[in-house]
Amino acid sequence: MVELVGPDGASVAAAAQLLHDFNLEYDEPSPPPAQLADRLAQLISGDQVSVLLARDPHEVPVGVAVFRLQPSIWSQAQEAYLAELYVVPARRGQGYGRELITETIRVCRDRGADYVLVVTSEEDRLAQRLYEAAGFRRTEGDGGPDMMAYELEL
Numbered sequence: 001m002v003e004l005v006g007p008d009g010a011s012v013a014a015a016a017q018l019l020h021d022f023n024l025e026y027d028e029p030s031p032p033p034a035q036l037a038d039r040l041a042q043l044i045s046g047d048q049v050s051v052l053l054a055r056d057p058h059e060v061p062v063g064v065a066v067f068r069l070q071p072s073i074w075s076q077a078q079e080a081y082l083a084e085l086y087v088v089p090a091r092r093g094q095g096y097g098r099e100l101i102t103e104t105i106r107v108c109r110d111r112g113a114d115y116v117l118v119v120t121s122e123e124d125r126l127a128q129r130l131y132e133a134a135g136f137r138r139t140e141g142d143g144g145p146d147m148m149a150y151e152l153e154l
Contacts, residue, residue, distance in 0.1 A: 002103045005051040007041040014061035015051050016040050022064075022086035040066075052103050054087070054096045063087035065100040069111055077114035080104075085118070085127070092126065101134045119149065 005011045016037035023030035030036065043049040054063035066084040082104055087096045108116050118136060120127040132138075140147040 001057075002052050002054045002099050004107065005040075005044065005053050007045040011053050011061075012041050012044065012051070013037045015053050015064045015066075018053075018061060018064040018086055018088070019066070019084060021088065022084065025089070049083070050107060052100055052107070054100050056091065056096075062091040063096040063100050065104050067104055067108065067116070069108065069113055072114065075114055078108070078112040080108040080111075080113040080116040082116055082118040085130075097126075097130045098133070101130060105134065 003011065005015050013033070016039075017033045019040075020030045020033045020036055031039070040049070040051060044051060049066055049068050052065040053061055054065075056062050064084065064086050065082065067080055067082045069078045069080050072079040082101075085097065085100055085104075087100070105116060116136075118131055120131065
């Protein structure tokens with residue numbers, strides 16, 4: 001089961017905990033879950049992000065997706081960016097990632113997006129297979145020019 005998370009309640013806290021766990025799994029810094037939940041609630045309330053939460057049959061949170069929509073420069077549609085998608089390690093390969101990506105695509109389409117962009121690491125073969133199975137195509141490397149990602153801390 002996948003639900004769209006509102007700014008209040010236990011679901012936003014569960015999503016924050018999963019995002020925190022995601023960063024810890026990949027040795028990335030993360031604010032404490034309560035601080036992250038407050039930030040997610042602000043972003044959801046301001047319609048700046050949407051959050052989906054996957055639960056197992058016992059209602060235990062097992063996965064999360066976070067995406068943003070913004071007006072496209074190239075068309076009258078929205079463009080979507082899937083910023084985060086995470087399934088707890090013990091639940092991978094059980095269809096939760098597929099449910100999250102399917103629902104992300106549906107919500108983005110319903111909200112007027114004409115495409116969804118997602119970025120993953122070269123090493124994350126499971127994520128690559130998930131995205132390709134959902135119909136995403138690689139737009140760099142084998143499918144186009146190599147792209148480089150740059151960041152600048154301000």
